[in-house]
Amino acid sequence: MVVKAASVNPDASPSSSERILNASEMLFAERGYAGASMRDIARSAEAPVSLITHHFGTKEELFRQVIDRxxxxxxxxxxxxxxxxxxxxxxxxxxxxxxxxxxxxxxxxxxxxxxxxxxxxxxxxxxxxxxxxxxxxxxxxxxxxxxxxxxxxxxxxxxxxxxxxxxxxxxxxxxxxxxxxxxxxxxxxxxxxxxxxxxxxxxxxxxxxxxxxxxxxxxxxxxx
Amino acid sequence: MVVKAASVNPDASPSSSERILNASEMLFAERGYAGASMRDIARSAEAPVSLITHHFGTKEELFRQVIDRxxxxxxxxxxxxxxxxxxxxxxxxxxxxxxxxxxxxxxxxxxxxxxxxxxxxxxxxxxxxxxxxxxxxxxxxxxxxxxxxxxxxxxxxxxxxxxxxxxxxxxxxxxxxxxxxxxxxxxxxxxxxxxxxxxxxxxxxxxxxxxxxxxxxxxxxxxx
DNA sequence: GTCTATAATGAGATAGAC
DNA sequence: GTCTATCTCATTATAGAC
Missing domain, CATH: 1.10.357.10 (Tetracycline Repressor, domain 2)
Known part of the structure; x- marks a missing residue:
């Protein structure tokens, strides 16, 4: 799955995929890959953990998507x-x-x-x-x-x-x-x-x- | 507790504290703090996990001791x-x-x-x-x-x-x-x-x- | 100092309802 | 797409025998 970069319109509330990518980006940058858990990411994105795996599969794939975006x-x-x-x-x-x-x-x-x-x-x-x-x-x-x-x-x-x-x-x-x-x-x-x-x-x-x-x-x- | 650097005599088998510090040093360097678990360290040091906590208390303290050595x-x-x-x-x-x-x-x-x-x-x-x-x-x-x-x-x-x-x-x-x-x-x-x-x-x-x-x-x- | 056993929690991932 | 509930295993840390 490919997710576009955050919407140009700052008022548009980001989709859950975007919120998850944003949260991952932040936490991976702050704590590294191993130091940021999917639970932390989910909490920061205000989404259940299962939504992360639903959108991105594994944690590794999530990381790759963060970069790929x-x-x-x-x-x-x-x-x-x-x-x-x-x-x-x-x-x-x-x-x-x-x-x-x-x-x-x-x-x-x-x-x-x-x-x-x-x-x-x-x-x-x-x-x-x-x-x-x-x-x-x-x-x-x-x-x-x-x-x-x-x-x-x-x-x-x-x-x-x-x-x-x-x-x-x-x-x-x-x-x-x-x-x-x-x-x-x-x-x-x-x-x-x-x-x-x-x-x-x-x-x-x-x-x-x-x-x-x-x-x-x-x-x-x-x-x- | 303070542990001295590895013995000068290369034939002397290192104590468990030294083996643990050596293994921690290697794994922290390779995978970072969060990426190296105490289990990994214990396995690499050929010692039970409980020996790590016995010698060093917490994982954070272990990390500090690795540097401090x-x-x-x-x-x-x-x-x-x-x-x-x-x-x-x-x-x-x-x-x-x-x-x-x-x-x-x-x-x-x-x-x-x-x-x-x-x-x-x-x-x-x-x-x-x-x-x-x-x-x-x-x-x-x-x-x-x-x-x-x-x-x-x-x-x-x-x-x-x-x-x-x-x-x-x-x-x-x-x-x-x-x-x-x-x-x-x-x-x-x-x-x-x-x-x-x-x-x-x-x-x-x-x-x-x-x-x-x-x-x-x-x-x-x-x-x- | 060293070990086995286990507690208590956190981890990544999945099932299935809505 | 979204959620609750749960599985399975890994995690740090401790208890207590030797």
Missing amino acids: RIHEQVATTLDDIAKAQDASNGAPVSLETLMRCYMEPMVHKSMHGGPGWKNYAKLMGLAMFNSQYDDFLKPMIDVYDRVQDAFVAACRKIFPDADERRLQLAVFFLNSSILSVLVESGMLDRQSGGLCKSNDLQMIVDEMIPFYAAAFRQRLTPA | RIHEQVATTLDDIAKAQDASNGAPVSLETLMRCYMEPMVHKSMHGGPGWKNYAKLMGLAMFNSQYDDFLKPMIDVYDRVQDAFVAACRKIFPDADERRLQLAVFFLNSSILSVLVESGMLDRQSGGLCKSNDLQMIVDEMIPFYAAAFRQRLTPA
Whole structure:
């Protein structure tokens, strides 16, 4: 069964399927897969547990549906942004800063302005990608997401055609680590900075992140 | 109750407390707190479940003891390395590369050469620090670990005395994200690089990580 | 310290009425 | 689609013998 993303009309009361997906999204993001029970989800969705199994079958399938509800839009938007930027540059390599922004801004933007569902989804994605624990039953969706990474790496290769491939892969890995860390909005940054930086101020973090990583990319991927 | 780290003598069969801690360390690292049941742990430790509660009381307390068994040695080693490097530089700021190595190498070294216990501990630390899910019942230990961060940030301030404080905090946050990502050894890097880079080759990753982040730190923390 | 046995509750999943 | 009731097994934790 396929359930569309929450209705555009905020006044429309969501169907039970949507309420269940929303509740799952929130609780999986907060507590992880094993830490969120179907009872908790049912209570949060104000529905009996049997309605969850009726709509989604097993808990694993529910989790998959939570991801599946949004991942395609997320991936399409990101790929689209990268493609547009490359088209606009008329064959010349797109600027590194622009490319990085295309790569991370769609998800960050949805997390900030897409409503609580997208916020929870972003946290959940960060958790799931960071954690090999979810690899097994997320395999198909991880594959989908890896296409975005391939597009980003390919665009980087055009900017740094002489870069060592291993260094390039590691550079992207380091960048990805930070993106995931930003998306989950754990309290790490707030705590460490004594409140000077807020982990929920994603825009500020991304705006600093781009020149930061651009500097490292240039230094390490431009052969002397 | 306080249990010492595993015996130095590898032939000495570990006590039941140690076996339980070892099994917990492994399973918590692999599946997270909620995903590892006390039954699983008991089976892996070849002990009845009641022996776990007898030794450690609750599951939460068991988790805390798993962390507590190693964190003090880890923190002490890291702080010691940073202090030694600063002493050796005779009042001049220590080099950024040296400082970064002092900051991350102790944990990485233990993960690579400290035996399976330290490997699992490193993964678990990465998981727990990344994830705000564990903040509540790890608060005291997170506080301990934050002292390491404070020492690192203070040493960075000496190297970049005119740096904007917010940028410094963000730079350290970005670095920390990657350190955690490296410690958990999720398959992300292997998958993305098509096998070119191995997530268990911590030394290679750290050796590239230091010049990578040093370049970014210098670029962003040196006012024009 | 170690074990068997068991309590008390929570878990995922199902049956069947409406 | 929705609900109540229930099954079956896993969960944390405890009691009490040795």
